[in-house]
Amino acid sequence: MPPQRFLILADGDFDPMISKTANAVIRYLPERVVGVLDRATAGSTVEDVLGFGGAIPVVGSISDGLALEPDAVLIGIAPMGGRLPETWRGWLLEALDAGCDIWSGLHTFLADDPELAARALERGREIRDVRRPPAGLTVSSGRARFVEPLVVLTVGTDCNVGKMTCQLQIVRGLVERGFRTRFAATGQTGIFIEGSGIAVDAVVADFVGGAAEQLVLETAPDADILLVEGQGSLNHPGYSAVTLGLLHGSCPDAMILCHQAGRKYISEYREADWLEIPPLTEYVSAYETAAAWVHPSKVIGIYLNTVSLDDEQARRACREATQATGLPCTDPVRFPDDTALVDAVIARMAGRLPESRTA
Amino acid sequence: MPPQRFLILADGDFDPMISKTANAVIRYLPERVVGVLDRATAGSTVEDVLGFGGAIPVVGSISDGLALEPDAVLIGIAPMGGRLPETWRGWLLEALDAGCDIWSGLHTFLADDPELAARALERGREIRDVRRPPAGLTVSSGRARFVEPLVVLTVGTDCNVGKMTCQLQIVRGLVERGFRTRFAATGQTGIFIEGSGIAVDAVVADFVGGAAEQLVLETAPDADILLVEGQGSLNHPGYSAVTLGLLHGSCPDAMILCHQAGRKYISEYREADWLEIPPLTEYVSAYETAAAWVHPSKVIGIYLNTVSLDDEQARRACREATQATGLPCTDPVRFPDDTALVDAVIARMAGRLPESRTA
Numbered sequence: 001m002p003p004q005r006f007l008i009l010a011d012g013d014f015d016p017m018i019s020k021t022a023n024a025v026i027r028y029l030p031e032r033v034v035g036v037l038d039r040a041t042a043g044s045t046v047e048d049v050l051g052f053g054g055a056i057p058v059v060g061s062i063s064d065g066l067a068l069e070p071d072a073v074l075i076g077i078a079p080m081g082g083r084l085p086e087t088w089r090g091w092l093l094e095a096l097d098a099g100c101d102i103w104s105g106l107h108t109f110l111a112d113d114p115e116l117a118a119r120a121l122e123r124g125r126e127i128r129d130v131r132r133p134p135a136g137l138t139v140s141s142g143r144a145r146f147v148e149p150l151v152v153l154t155v156g157t158d159c160n161v162g163k164m165t166c167q168l169q170i171v172r173g174l175v176e177r178g179f180r181t182r183f184a185a186t187g188q189t190g191i192f193i194e195g196s197g198i199a200v201d202a203v204v205a206d207f208v209g210g211a212a213e214q215l216v217l218e219t220a221p222d223a224d225i226l227l228v229e230g231q232g233s234l235n236h237p238g239y240s241a242v243t244l245g246l247l248h249g250s251c252p253d254a255m256i257l258c259h260q261a262g263r264k265y266i267s268e269y270r271e272a273d274w275l276e277i278p279p280l281t282e283y284v285s286a287y288e289t290a291a292a293w294v295h296p297s298k299v300i301g302i303y304l305n306t307v308s309l310d311d312e313q314a315r316r317a318c319r320e321a322t323q324a325t326g327l328p329c330t331d332p333v334r335f336p337d338d339t340a341l342v343d344a345v346i347a348r349m350a351g352r353l354p355e356s357r358t359a
Numbered sequence: 360m361p362p363q364r365f366l367i368l369a370d371g372d373f374d375p376m377i378s379k380t381a382n383a384v385i386r387y388l389p390e391r392v393v394g395v396l397d398r399a400t401a402g403s404t405v406e407d408v409l410g411f412g413g414a415i416p417v418v419g420s421i422s423d424g425l426a427l428e429p430d431a432v433l434i435g436i437a438p439m440g441g442r443l444p445e446t447w448r449g450w451l452l453e454a455l456d457a458g459c460d461i462w463s464g465l466h467t468f469l470a471d472d473p474e475l476a477a478r479a480l481e482r483g484r485e486i487r488d489v490r491r492p493p494a495g496l497t498v499s500s501g502r503a504r505f506v507e508p509l510v511v512l513t514v515g516t517d518c519n520v521g522k523m524t525c526q527l528q529i530v531r532g533l534v535e536r537g538f539r540t541r542f543a544a545t546g547q548t549g550i551f552i553e554g555s556g557i558a559v560d561a562v563v564a565d566f567v568g569g570a571a572e573q574l575v576l577e578t579a580p581d582a583d584i585l586l587v588e589g590q591g592s593l594n595h596p597g598y599s600a601v602t603l604g605l606l607h608g609s610c611p612d613a614m615i616l617c618h619q620a621g622r623k624y625i626s627e628y629r630e631a632d633w634l635e636i637p638p639l640t641e642y643v644s645a646y647e648t649a650a651a652w653v654h655p656s657k658v659i660g661i662y663l664n665t666v667s668l669d670d671e672q673a674r675r676a677c678r679e680a681t682q683a684t685g686l687p688c689t690d691p692v693r694f695p696d697d698t699a700l701v702d703a704v705i706a707r708m709a710g711r712l713p714e715s716r717t718a
Binding site for chain 2: 139140141142200201202203204205206207208209210234235237238239240241242243244245246248249274275286289290293294
């Protein structure tokens with residue numbers, strides 16, 4: 001079966017800063033996106049709205065969207081309040097009638113909705129809730145430390161800094177150098193893009209590590225390098241459990257620390273001036289300390305998300321991060337020709353660590 | 360409604376080392392246990408089997424058990440394979456017919472079993488699955504750091520070392536000194552004993568911290584001291600996520616480190632000589648480091664589970680732990696008159712830390 005082509009539902013929130021899932025799918029799979037449904041920006045191209053994505057059209061009705069002949073409707077934003085709006089339900093029913101599958105990353109599983117489930121069954125279509133945990137998860141056993149490929153996990157100074165983007169940006173460079181490289185997706189957007197994965201934050205808490213381990217074991221065969229998508233941050237009051245479970249379950253050989261330049265406070269907590277983001281060197285130490293509790297690992301590079309800076313500021317910020325940490329640093333979205341992180345992974349393959357990490 | 364009196368179902372596994380849940384309920388609520396159902400040891404007293412528990416009878420049939428007039432049947436062991444054996448189903452149906460509620464800590468929720476649910480409804484009885492997460496959990500916000508009582512969390516060198524027992528042993532000493540002391544249960548056995556709580560390992564991973572936070576906020580009012588039951592260990596490959604989520608969600612002011620004397624390897628992993636338990640000082644450092652990522656906290660004492668030692672060895676092991684860590688250490692199960700940990704909590708109430716922790 002050829003890969004499915006998507007109509008992305010992003011109604012009301014299609015925006016460079018808001019529709020994170022929709023935007024990432026468009027960035028990494030533009031050839032598989034036939035259109036975006038958003039009544040507010042209908043008539044534009046995706047490039048007009050996001051600054052990338054080319055001539056992919058934004059449409060204002062489900063019939064215009066279905067006319068673009070998608071194989072599936074992909075829900076690319078979270079609706080307000082988390083519940084499925086009635087308008088969307090109507091659109092999804094129409095899409096099923098037109099022969100589309102539905103891909104959803106919502107917390108509420110659409111396949112459990114009696115009306116949608118019945119319609120999908122009637123039409124022989126599939127509703128794919130990518131956050132639904134696979135059956136049979138168990139407590140992790142540490143077996144991930146024995147897989148053959150080099151396992152590289154992205155870790156972060158906060159949520160939403162670019163831990164998935166970092167991996168997706170370096171996959172290509174590694175493949176071009178001849179390494180069989182696999183991406184192990186751990187969140188809904190990554191799963192949409194890769195077509196497989198486990199949303200580790202949606203599993204029962206006892207099984208976070210086990211889910212990461214299962215993902216690594218399944219993705220490891222025939223790979224030289226396995227890039228695991230990180231989640232959260234060790235000092236995030238809400239998500240640190242998932243971060244540590246993923247670290248201990250996946251047993252990475254190396255880590256890339258991801259940070260958004262200019263961010264001062266851990267997300268969502270800034271109202272109370274809580275929690276200030278400490279210096280990068282403290283994160284390097286924290287992640288290496290926490291990894292070593294189960295399986296030693298080193299940070300080998302810094303991914304700096306420089307979206308809020310201009311080119312010159314971005315170059316300076318990367319230099320400063322390198323000076324502070326002794327680690328290679330770049331923003332591979334802004335500087336796609338800078339191979340600093342690709343080089344760091346390849347050096348680690350050859351058993352070499354950055355000088356700052358060998359002391 | 361007066362507290363319920365239990366018939367404990369422990370068939371096939373009633374043993375000092377195996378039926379952990381049953382044994383803890385008997386130890387802390389002996390006046391509420393009318394009997395134990397176990398065909399293998401039927402005719403004995405609980406004291407005969409466990410070495411404590413007095414004249415509570417062990418019976419060999421459900422009718423003998425129901426003749427003791429329990430208000431509820433409490434499932435005190437996990438059946439082989441995790442599924443409800445057919446024999447047990449018959450017993451539970453008989454118990455519902457006789458007017459009993461059912462308390463269960465199994466992973467599989469008994470209230471979701473159509474036959475048991477229908478019978479409970481018919482008889483007007485309740486099936487209480489204590490591991491079922493409460494509705495409406497959210498991501499933690501850090502609010503637990505603002506509650507009035509002193510929050511003390513037990514942390515461990517491994518699973519199953521005595522993190523619940525430690526708290527239950529020091530509650531009494533604190534109450535005797537006039538402190539309004541509450542116990543916040545985070546696991547099935549603690550919930551059975553306290554009658555309330557949240558099984559934090561059974562919630563969705565994103566909500567581990569939120570569950571701990573909700574528990575602290577709910578238990579805090581009118582308390583001077585809040586003793587939170589810890590789970591797992593930061594270096595446990597399977598359970599570290601739950602451990603860190605609980606630490607960051609509950610924002611403890613102080614921690615008591617729990618260890619079983621003589622244990623060399625993290626549980627369940629010892630076959631491969633993996634993972635060796637590091638010295639206590641490394642745990643003190645790890646827990647204080649990890650706490651400080653969100654909210655600073657200090658270890659104020661060591662609970663040493665000395666079940667495998669004799670009295671003299673136990674005294675020596677406690678002295679050695681104190682010499683190594685500079686922290687007060689005792690086994691309050693073996694030495695109920697030793698108030699070292701109670702004193703440490705009270706000193707922390709008064710703003711004092713052990714000398715080793717103030718440097």
